[in-house]
Every structure is written in structure tokens, then in C-alpha cells.
Amino acid sequence: MKRTKILVGIMSVFLLVILSIALWPKHSDQKKEDGQLTIVASTNVYAELASTVAGDHANVSAIISKQSVSPEDFEPTNQVAKEVSKADIAFGNGLGYDAWLNKLTRSSKKTQLILVSQLLKKSDKDNPHLWNDPENMVQAAQQLADQLSKKDPDHKADYQKNAAAYKEKLTPVTEKVAALKSQLNGRVAFETESVYEYMLHDLGLTITGDAFAEAVGEESDPAPSVMKKIQEQMKNHEIDLVVQNTQTSGGDVAKLIKLAKQENLPIVKVTETSPDKTSYVDWKLSELNQIEKYIAS
Numbered sequence: 149m150k151r152t153k154i155l156v157g158i159m160s161v162f163l164l165v166i167l168s169i170a171l172w173p174k175h176s177d178q179k180k181e182d183g184q185l186t187i188v189a190s191t192n193v194y195a196e197l198a199s200t201v202a203g204d205h206a207n208v209s210a211i212i213s214k215q216s217v218s219p220e221d222f223e224p225t226n227q228v229a230k231e232v233s234k235a236d237i238a239f240g241n242g243l244g245y246d247a248w249l250n251k252l253t254r255s256s257k258k259t260q261l262i263l264v265s266q267l268l269k270k271s272d273k274d275n276p277h278l279w280n281d282p283e284n285m286v287q288a289a290q291q292l293a294d295q296l297s298k299k300d301p302d303h304k305a306d307y308q309k310n311a312a313a314y315k316e317k318l319t320p321v322t323e324k325v326a327a328l329k330s331q332l333n334g335r336v337a338f339e340t341e342s343v344y345e346y347m348l349h350d351l352g353l354t355i356t357g358d359a360f361a362e363a364v365g366e367e368s369d370p371a372p373s374v375m376k377k378i379q380e381q382m383k384n385h386e387i388d389l390v391v392q393n394t395q396t397s398g399g400d401v402a403k404l405i406k407l408a409k410q411e412n413l414p415i416v417k418v419t420e421t422s423p424d425k426t427s428y429v430d431w432k433l434s435e436l437n438q439i440e441k442y443i444a445s
């Protein structure tokens with residue numbers, strides 16, 4: 149009696165081991181069969197794009213999703229490094245904006261790096277704030293769909309359909325840009341940092357004081373002659389619109405904003421990164437609506 153009990157015990161343990169061995173690899177194989185890719189994006193803006201394009205076929209997450217964290221100064225933790233090295237795709241901006249993503253991807257054999265700057269064939273000299281041109285986002289979505297189609301051909305039709313849906317999703321922005329452009333063409337804008345350059349060009353505005361914006365972007369002080377010239381332009385009302393990146397401050401920026409207010413120049417407030425839990429479309433519309441208000445007044 150005792151012997152059989154022991155034997156049954158041993159046999160059940162044995163069976164359990166066999167069962168778990170048999171089930172374990174099957175379980176992880178099944179995940180691969182589902183085609184669920186893992187995509188880690190540097191910012192929430194690109195996570196939103198990737199998630200729309202990948203649809204059900206990928207798990208998409210953003211490393212930076214809070215406005216309080218600057219992608220340009222971000223220092224990845226070990227946790228972030230692990231997350232990137234486990235991902236199938238790391239999706240970023242490029243042009244030095246999220247350089248830490250390149251570094252993390254380089255140390256992983258598994259992770260494929262896809263940069264919007266490369267998809268759009270931009271050069272190192274181009275302004276890195278690529279997302280501020282809606283057309284860039286539409287093109288990036290299509291290019292990403294093509295990349296995903298190569299990686300996961302079974303779902304090619306879905307990726308292509310989703311890229312078209314992303315373009316459709318951005319229509320309120322592209323339509324507003326076109327409508328404003330017809331009214332803004334030729335007017336002069338000054339931006340406190342070169343964050344909104346693409347959008348200002350899209351709107352047909354002429355940009356003045358680039359030297360100031362670039363200096364602020366590089367976290368250096370603009371030359372006194374540059375500062376003086378902008379102050380004169382503001383006083384002479386040769387500037388129609390002031391674009392302020394509210395995420396950058398500093399003495400010279402504060403001085404110019406104060407002067408713009410004294411001169412009653414319209415100030416459009418923009419941000420470098422999207423406000424928490426705000427979609428790309430809502431973010432861009434909130435900025436464009438301020439410009440629309442200025443035209444109306």
C-alpha cells in the first residue's frame with residue numbers, strides 16, 4: 149500500500165514535469181505565431197503613430213510620455229535599456245533628438261532601429277523637430293507600414309490600411325494648415341526656439357531671427373547684435389507673429405516675450421513635447437487655433 153502511494157506520487161511528479169516541458173515551449177511559440185511585435189517609441193507622439201499603423205499586430209509603448217521629461221536631455225535608466233533591448237523595433241526621431249535610443253539599440257542584437265529622419269531621408273543639417281510638419285508624419289506612417297509589411301508580410305494589408313487611416317486621422321490638421329496658409333502667406337514670424345520651423349514654413353510664413361532660435365535650441369546665448377535686431381523689428385512691428393516655446397525659458401527669451409507683450413504682438417504658445425495624454429491632432433489643433441484667432445482679430 150505504502151509503496152503504491154509513493155509510486156503514484158513519483159509518477160504524478162514525473163507527469164507534471166513532462167506536461168510542463170511539453171506546454172512551455174508551445175506557449176512562447178504561440179506568441180510568435182500571433183505576430184505580436186513589440187515596438188518601443190522614444191516619445192508618445194511616435195508611439196501614437198506606430199500604434200495606429202501596427203494596429204493589433206504590435207504592442208507599442210513610449211519611453212517618454214510626460215511633458216516634464218525632455219527627450220533631448222533624457223538619460224535612460226537600466227529599466228529603459230532592458231525594455232529597448234527586448235523590443236523588436238525601436239522607433240525614434242533621429243537627428244540627435246533621441247540619440248540615447250541609437251545607443252541602446254546598438255547593444256541589442258534583436259532590436260531593429262527605425263528612425264523617422266531616415267524614413268524621410270533627412271540630413272544631419274535638417275531641423276530635428278520633424279513632427280511639426282504634418283506631412284512628415286503622414287509620410288513616416290506610410291514608410292513604417294512598408295517596414296512592418298516586410299517584417300511581418302502576413303499582415304501587410306492591415307499595415308497599409310492603417311497607414312491610410314493615420315493620414316485620414318490627420319486631415320483636420322492638414323486642412324487647417326491649408327486654410328490658414330491662404331491668409332498668412334508672406335507674413336513674418338519670430339520663434340523663441342527653432343521648434344516650430346516646419347509648421348511656420350507650411351503656413352507660408354517668413355521666419356526672422358533664426359540665429360536667436362538656433363542659439364536657444366543649442367542652449368547658448370544669442371549674440372547681442374542678434375538680440376538688438378529682433379528688438380528693433382518688434383518695436384517697428386516688422387514681426388507679425390511671435391511663437392513661444394513655453395518649455396524653454398531663459399533671460400533673453402523672457403526679455404523678448406515682455407517686449408512682444410508691450411508691443412501688443414500676437415504670441416502663439418507652443419510646446420516641444422505633447423501635453424500629457426493629448427493626441428497629436430488635438431495638440432497641433434490647439435496651436436493652430438491660436439494662430440486662427442490672431443487672423444480673426
Ligand SMILES: [Zn+2]
Nearest residue numbers: 277343365420
Ligand atoms: Zn528642441
